[in-house]
Amino acid sequence: MGARGLAARHALLPLRLFLGITFLYAGVDKLTDPDFLTGSGPGSFAATLTAVHDSAAATWMVELAQQSPQGFGTAIGAGEVAIGLGTLCGLWARVAAAGGALLSFCLWMTVSWSSEPYYYGNDLPYLMAWLPLLMAGAPMFSLDSLLAVRKRRKGQQIFG
Secondary structure, three states: OOHHHHHHHOOOHHHHHHHHHHHHHHHHHHHHOOOOOOOOOOOOHHHHHHHHHHHOOOHHHHHHHHOOHHHHHHHHHHHHHHHHHHHHHOOOHHHHHHHHHHHHHHHHHHOOOOOOOHHHOOHHHHHHHHHHHHHHOOOOOOHHHHHHHHHHHHHHHHHO
């Protein structure tokens, strides 16, 4: 395999590492930030929801989260940790990418919707970044690929 083929096989690895580390860090940061998980006040998820309510494309999502900001904030943080770990380890990589894309879409429709011009908002580029991983999964250096190899070997032993 030449350099071009090798590069093609590993092309998604930097994106996977970036998204995995970023989402893992974001989740841990939220879950360990006492201000974020408080019911109200500067830096809290509740304050963010209040600030974006009128400018969100999906105000119904904001209103839903406002019913339990601590619960939703905790769920977002835990989801980011799970998405980050799944992406880094390459375990259920497409499921992790779908979760990352869904979370990024929700944040785009609520928190960063009012960014002008649109490319100043960070959630839309994250949404787009998840799509290649959603389509391709984690074929290299992943638990998914390791499990697939083990499954093939087991199948060969049974039929071989």
